[in-house]
Amino acid sequence: MSDPILTADKLTVRYGRRTALDGVSAAFAAGEAVVIAGSNGAGKSTLLRCLSGAVIPDLGRVVLGPGLDQARIGFVSDRLSLYENWTLREAWRFHRTEFGIAAAERPPIEGFALDEGRRIRHLSVGERTLFHLSLILAQRPSVLLIDEVVHGLDPFLRERFLETAIGAMDELKTAVVMVNHVLSDTAEIPERVLIMDGGRIILDERREDLMAKVKKVAGDASLPPSLPVLFETASEYRRDRYIYPFREEWRTGSGAAFADIGLDEIVKAFIGGAYVQKRAR
Amino acid sequence: MFRKELADVLRQTVCFLAVVAVLPVPIILFKGAPGPYRAVLAPLLEMGLVFWSLFLGASLLGREQGQRAVEYALSLPHSRLGLLVRLAGPRLLVMLGFLLAGGIAFETGILSDSDILPAGLIVGIGLQLFFISLSLSVLIENFIVLCLVSFLSCFAAGFAVLRLMLMGYGAGAVDLNMQGLFAPGFAAFGGKASFPPILLQLILPVVPFVAALLFSFGRFDVRRSRPFKRRYGIAFAAGLAFCALAAFGGRAAAGSLGSKHFYLTQDLKLAEWRLGTKTVMIHGPGSTLEVRIGPSGSPLEWDDGSSLFVWDADDRLIRIDLATGELEPLYRSDQTIRSYLFDQKIYGSTIALVEAGSRRDEIRIVALDRQTKKADRHVFTGDAFISGWPQIIGTGLRDGMRFWICWIRKIGGRPVERATLRLWEDGRIEEILVKGRPLTVNTPHFLGGLLFFTGKEPMLVLQDTGKSFEIKKEFPADEIFNVQDESWDLRIPLDAPPFSFIYGKRGPRLARMSLETLEIEDLGAWGDDDDAWGFVKRHGDQAYFFGGSYSRKSLDVYALSEAGMRLIRSFPGVDTRRRDTRFTVYGSGVVITQGGRVGVYAFPDLRDIEYH
Numbered sequence: 001m002s003d004p005i006l007t008a009d010k011l012t013v014r015y016g017r018r019t020a021l022d023g024v025s026a027a028f029a030a031g032e033a034v035v036i037a038g039s040n041g042a043g044k045s046t047l048l049r050c051l052s053g054a055v056i057p058d059l060g061r062v063v064l065g066p067g068l069d070q071a072r073i074g075f076v077s078d079r080l081s082l083y084e085n086w087t088l089r090e091a092w093r094f095h096r097t098e099f100g101i102a103a104a105e106r107p108p109i110e111g112f113a114l115d116e117g118r119r120i121r122h123l124s125v126g127e128r129t130l131f132h133l134s135l136i137l138a139q140r141p142s143v144l145l146i147d148e149v150v151h152g153l154d155p156f157l158r159e160r161f162l163e164t165a166i167g168a169m170d171e172l173k174t175a176v177v178m179v180n181h182v183l184s185d186t187a188e189i190p191e192r193v194l195i196m197d198g199g200r201i202i203l204d205e206r207r208e209d210l211m212a213k214v215k216k217v218a219g220d221a222s223l224p225p226s227l228p229v230l231f232e233t234a235s236e237y238r239r240d241r242y243i244y245p246f247r248e249e250w251r252t253g254s255g256a257a258f259a260d261i262g263l264d265e266i267v268k269a270f271i272g273g274a275y276v277q278k279r280a281r
Numbered sequence: 282m283f284r285k286e287l288a289d290v291l292r293q294t295v296c297f298l299a300v301v302a303v304l305p306v307p308i309i310l311f312k313g314a315p316g317p318y319r320a321v322l323a324p325l326l327e328m329g330l331v332f333w334s335l336f337l338g339a340s341l342l343g344r345e346q347g348q349r350a351v352e353y354a355l356s357l358p359h360s361r362l363g364l365l366v367r368l369a370g371p372r373l374l375v376m377l378g379f380l381l382a383g384g385i386a387f388e389t390g391i392l393s394d395s396d397i398l399p400a401g402l403i404v405g406i407g408l409q410l411f412f413i414s415l416s417l418s419v420l421i422e423n424f425i426v427l428c429l430v431s432f433l434s435c436f437a438a439g440f441a442v443l444r445l446m447l448m449g450y451g452a453g454a455v456d457l458n459m460q461g462l463f464a465p466g467f468a469a470f471g472g473k474a475s476f477p478p479i480l481l482q483l484i485l486p487v488v489p490f491v492a493a494l495l496f497s498f499g500r501f502d503v504r505r506s507r508p509f510k511r512r513y514g515i516a517f518a519a520g521l522a523f524c525a526l527a528a529f530g531g532r533a534a535a536g537s538l539g540s541k542h543f544y545l546t547q548d549l550k551l552a553e554w555r556l557g558t559k560t561v562m563i564h565g566p567g568s569t570l571e572v573r574i575g576p577s578g579s580p581l582e583w584d585d586g587s588s589l590f591v592w593d594a595d596d597r598l599i600r601i602d603l604a605t606g607e608l609e610p611l612y613r614s615d616q617t618i619r620s621y622l623f624d625q626k627i628y629g630s631t632i633a634l635v636e637a638g639s640r641r642d643e644i645r646i647v648a649l650d651r652q653t654k655k656a657d658r659h660v661f662t663g664d665a666f667i668s669g670w671p672q673i674i675g676t677g678l679r680d681g682m683r684f685w686i687c688w689i690r691k692i693g694g695r696p697v698e699r700a701t702l703r704l705w706e707d708g709r710i711e712e713i714l715v716k717g718r719p720l721t722v723n724t725p726h727f728l729g730g731l732l733f734f735t736g737k738e739p740m741l742v743l744q745d746t747g748k749s750f751e752i753k754k755e756f757p758a759d760e761i762f763n764v765q766d767e768s769w770d771l772r773i774p775l776d777a778p779p780f781s782f783i784y785g786k787r788g789p790r791l792a793r794m795s796l797e798t799l800e801i802e803d804l805g806a807w808g809d810d811d812d813a814w815g816f817v818k819r820h821g822d823q824a825y826f827f828g829g830s831y832s833r834k835s836l837d838v839y840a841l842s843e844a845g846m847r848l849i850r851s852f853p854g855v856d857t858r859r860r861d862t863r864f865t866v867y868g869s870g871v872v873i874t875q876g877g878r879v880g881v882y883a884f885p886d887l888r889d890i891e892y893h
Contacts, residue, residue, distance in 0.1 A: 014506065054503055
């Protein structure tokens with residue numbers, strides 16, 4: 001990895017007695033697209049909030065890379081936090097002043113236009129998400145943090161949102177760190193996948209490496225007990241076993257058919273595996 | 282953000298002021314007209330100053346919380362301290378402007394002080410509430426809880442500082458009410474005390490809160506996390522320790538910071554005392570006696586020639602032997618109900634104390650014998666005592682039964698309600714009516730068995746018939762004689778030998794009235810200036826007129842007799858409007874302090890007295 005533009009260094013965050021982040025470290029490079037997945041309460045949103053500065057870690061620190069300042073970090077939170085009573089025009093003026101944005105006009109999102117006189121609280125979730133994104137993009141961010149907002153959008157707006165984010169990555173070399181559960185639409189975007197559980201990062205892999213390392217065995221074929229089964233689902237009609245880390249030499253000799261699977265299913269396997277481990281404990 | 286915040290806070294403040302400005306109208310319309318618009322507005326505005334200061338502080342993060350924008354605000358490209366400045370700065374500016382405007386309006390007389398609290402003190406409380414609620418707003422999200430805790434904290438902190446700084450170490454608690462809590466401040470603002478102790482009183486209570494806010498806000502986030510609260514707590518404790526040290530230090534330094542109070546005894550000894558110190562210095566010709574009396578709660582009160590009487594902070598009345606400096610506790614008020622002392626007067630060997638009772642409609646007169654220390658308590662109950670400020674203006678005996686003439690002024694009423702009562706020692710209350718109604722404008726003076734009501738309305742003289750008071754003389758409307766005789770002075774015994782004349786202001790002239798014939802005769806000009814002031818004091822049988830003018834900054838003393846006014850002495854440069862100037866006339870002479878200079882002048886010719 002090139003020099004990181006943003007680094008989380010042993011972050012620990014507690015909400016009362018519950019530990020949301022437990023010594024999490026991760027580094028993000030310029031222009032890199034990272035997706036963070038994990039079960040509910042795994043600490044994904046807290047990590048993003050720490051990176052954005054909204055949450056100050058109890059231990060550890062967030063290190064900004066050379067040339068990066070807080071004004072170049074854009075954060076679209078799942079709470080879509082903005083002054084709700086303001087009109088879009090007021091919010092834009094305020095945002096422009098606070099972030100020192102020179103442009104008089106907000107960069108448009110193709111196919112998406114809103115009446116500037118409307119109040120933020122009157123926008124739908126989708127409209128609000130795209131408005132928020134347009135504010136953030138006006139900052140010309142070096143880092144874009146997006147927290148589980150994509151699946152709240154209809155297919156049309158979701159496409160607009162993702163295209164805009166990808167456009168920013170191409171033009172500005174923006175590092176995009178996205179928390180997302182549903183990866184069916186976005187599977188091709190991330191170059192790197194982080195999976196979190198219990199306040200820790202349990203997996204940090206490049207997407208291609210990860211897809212090569214996780215395979216599925218469908219059916220009841222017997223498998224050598226030495227094969228690492230990450231997760232298993234079984235019903236009356238169907239049985240799937242997910243193998244991780246997979247080695248190519250196992251294709252011959254084990255008698256099982258190892259199938260490639262998508263990122264969406266890989267993430268599901270990891271989350272399912274984490275739940276099983278938790279139950280076992 | 283600063284400008285946006287400033288605009289918002291200004292808009293809110295203007296709306297608030299508009300509501301306060303309109304509020305008197307329905308009160309006047311529907312509740313009857315208790316007074317002119319400005320008189321109704323004044324107390325509303327005073328309370329408004331306090332509550333708006335509290336609101337401005339408490340709403341530091343109110344908009345962010347109300348509009349779910351805390352996270353957005355925290356992700357703005359500002360350090361936490363920068364964010365705090367942007368949020369709190371506009372509030373502080375508006376609040377200072379608001380308090381300043383209010384203070385000026387009250388000080389300049391555009392609005393007159395209601396009797397709730399002096400305007401200066403309201404500004405002080407407003408500032409304290411602002412900083413305390415501002416600080417606590419980062420800890421407490423619930424607005425109502427926040428306001429309540431801020432209010433209580435303000436009182437607790439102010440109370441603690443006062444106890445530490447002004448009342449001394451072992452002193453018992455003072456009354457936990459507005460008057461008791463802020464009594465020294467109250468006296469200080471009204472009584473021209475020096476500025477540093479007041480500043481300490483105002484600043485110290487908020488130090489822990491401000492320190493905690495500044496130190497911890499760097500770690501403030503959406504969680505209000507435990508480490509953040511820990512930092513707040515540590516900083517608060519450190520601030521508290523500093524505050525306590527400063528308060529002790531302030532108390533220790535009161536000798537140099539606090540304003541001096543002087544008392545001139547009947548035999549021309551000068552007692553010197555400073556607010557917060559435990560020592561009274563009694564200067565005599567060629568000698569000084571140092572008396573340690575413990576923390577004192579109020580300036581020296583009066584003497585009887587051989588003893589000086591003083592109240593300590595534990596509500597003990599103490600007699601100081603002027604010759605030996607020995608102390609003798611005479612009386613302590615009922616500690617179970619923490620009786621408030623309204624007034625005290627002496628006659629014969631008795632000290633009459635007017636205390637609050639255990640109920641709102643109750644007062645007690647304690648007749649304390651100075652020789653035997655025996656205290657007879659007389660309880661009086663009536664609606665007149667509710668929110669009233671009773672003062673004894675006379676006493677007498679009828680058919681072997683003692684009575685006290687008591688004048689009551691209602692606190693906070695507009696117009697000010699007044700009543701004059703005769704309180705019999707068996708508990709009976711006799712309301713003194715004039716033509717069947719209580720006289721509510723003129724002020725009563727009880728002199729030589731006659732009750733004079735003088736002031737804005739034509740004077741009335743009532744005579745005691747034994748069962749009631751009846752009109753002896755009613756002066757015509759154009760004969761205004763406003764008594765300026767200081768019969769209220771607690772140092773003058775109620776049973777002082779009867780005077781032949783009383784003195785008053787008749788138009789621009791000084792005049793006297795014979796108590797025998799009730800005829801008024803002119804004595805001379807009251808003063809040449811529009812802002813002339815004056816009053817009459819006595820030394821034995823001889824009456825003196827003390828007159829001056831604010832613009833000329835002068836004080837002239839005249840001896841009064843049939844021949845008119847004879848100038849005894851002039852004191853040029855005495856500016857009684859200056860905060861560091863005090864001028865008090867005692868039975869034996871006059872004490873004038875201005876700046877650091879103290880002058881003592883003895884009757885009858887006001888010659889200078891020198892002390893070590």
